[in-house]
Amino acid sequence: KKMVVEHGAKGWNFIASKLPGRVGKQCRERWHNHLDPSIVKNKWTLEEDKKLMSLFLQFGKKWSLIAKHMPGRTDNTIKNRFNSALKMHNSFQEYIDYK
Numbered sequence: 060k061k062m063v064v065e066h067g068a069k070g071w072n073f074i075a076s077k078l079p080g081r082v083g084k085q086c087r088e089r090w091h092n093h094l095d096p097s098i099v100k101n102k103w104t105l106e107e108d109k110k111l112m113s114l115f116l117q118f119g120k121k122w123s124l125i126a127k128h129m130p131g132r133t134d135n136t137i138k139n140r141f142n143s144a145l146k147m148h149n150s151f152q153e154y155i156d157y158k
Contacts, residue, residue: 060094062086068095092135099131103140107132112151115141 062074068090071083078086092098107129114125122134122141129137148154 063090063094092133097131098133098136103144108140108145108154111137111141112145 071087075081075083075086118124122138125137126134
């Protein structure tokens with residue numbers, strides 16, 4: 060976090076050079092998926108799940124496009140939410156009934 064504050068969310072190879080054992084891609088993914096303070100880490104709400112399913116029906120598995128419609132949720136988090144929580148039910152209605 061300190062390196063991104065000092066150097067910005069770019070120059071990942073430079074940032075990685077200051078962190079032994081890390082490469083630029085790892086630093087970038089860690090920032091964008093976990094450390095960025097704009098990421099929402101709260102429990103998913105039923106409303107968010109409904110929005111996710113609606114966007115999935117509209118865009119398919121284009122997670123980064125869906126993320127643009129869900130501020131604070133990363134494309135990786137959205138994909139994981141869909142695959143782990145929603146996909147395990149036979150239908151979205153079954154998921155809603157379960158909730």
